[in-house]
Amino acid sequence: GAGVSQSPRYKVAKRGQDVALRCDPISGHVSLFWYQQALGQGPEFLTYFQNEAQLDKSGLPSDRFFAERPEGSVSTLKIQRTQQEDSAVYLCASSLGDWPLIYSNQPQHFGDGTRLSIL
Amino acid sequence: EDKVVQSPLSLVVHEGDTVTLNCSYEVTNFRSLLWYKQEKKAPTFLFMLTSSGIEKKSGRLSSILDKKELFSILNITATQTGDSAVYLCAVAGSQGNLIFGKGTKLSVKP
Numbered sequence: 060g061a062g063v064s065q066s067p068r069y070k071v072a073k074r075g076q077d078v079a080l081r082c083d084p085i086s087g088h089v090s091l092f093w094y095q096q097a098l099g100q101g102p103e104f105l106t107y108f109q110n111e112a113q114l115d116k117s118g119l120p121s122d123r124f125f126a127e128r129p130e131g132s133v134s135t136l137k138i139q140r141t142q143q144e145d146s147a148v149y150l151c152a153s154s155l156g157d158w159p160l161i162y163s164n165q166p167q168h169f170g171d172g173t174r175l176s177i178l
Numbered sequence: 179e180d181k182v183v184q185s186p187l188s189l190v191v192h193e194g195d196t197v198t199l200n201c202s203y204e205v206t207n208f209r210s211l212l213w214y215k216q217e218k219k220a221p222t223f224l225f226m227l228t229s230s231g232i233e234k235k236s237g238r239l240s241s242i243l244d245k246k247e248l249f250s251i252l253n254i255t256a257t258q259t260g261d262s263a264v265y266l267c268a269v270a271g272s273q274g275n276l277i278f279g280k281g282t283k284l285s286v287k288p
Contacts (some may be wrong), residue, residue, distance in 0.1 A: 101266055101278030166212060169220040
């Protein structure tokens with residue numbers, strides 16, 4: 060597709076339920092990132108994939124958060140036993156370059172995000 | 179701790195005004211600084227800056243980086259209502275991820 064595609068756009072879940080958020084990066088993009096954006100804040104890094112390898116997961120807030128990209132394209136962010144503090148917009152971004160080019164001449168392109176609300 | 183601070187947090191101007199948005203940073207092993215525009219949906223890429231003193235320009239928008247003083251500015255001339263958005267500044271450091279500021283919310287009144 061032309062851009063990064065995320066689904067669903069909106070997700071409402073009850074506290075304690077598991078949720079799965081999907082990201083389709085731009086075709087051919089090697090690098091994929093997940094961010095969490097709380098209301099009125101800038102995005103905060105969660106995790107980074109280079110192809111199918113998860114090279115950095117230092118931003119995942121707890122072991123309830125899990126991400127995968129098994130074939131190096133589509134990625135899924137899973138949150139288990141959701142809590143109210145998980146309510147946020149989850150953004151996915153992809154980049155043509157791999158480390159370290161992604162930070163010198165290949166910008167990240169973002170999807171529209173999934174707005175997650177935990178009741 | 180790496181951090182990015184944007185100012186002002188919000189700004190209201192009238193069409194035709196020129197605005198300057200500020201971004202200062204403290205990052206270990208700086209690699210690049212990026213500006214994004216975020217309306218209701220995805221942040222859209224504006225500029226990536228890696229070298230000091232070289233202005234990047236796109237239409238009415240321009241940006242420059244000062245690696246000695248650790249800041250960048252984003253200028254918008256002859257503002258239009260369509261420029262209304264949150265402008266995000268992000269810096270890539272040694273940890274391998276982008277660190278974002280809180281953004282500047284720009285409102286352009288007709």
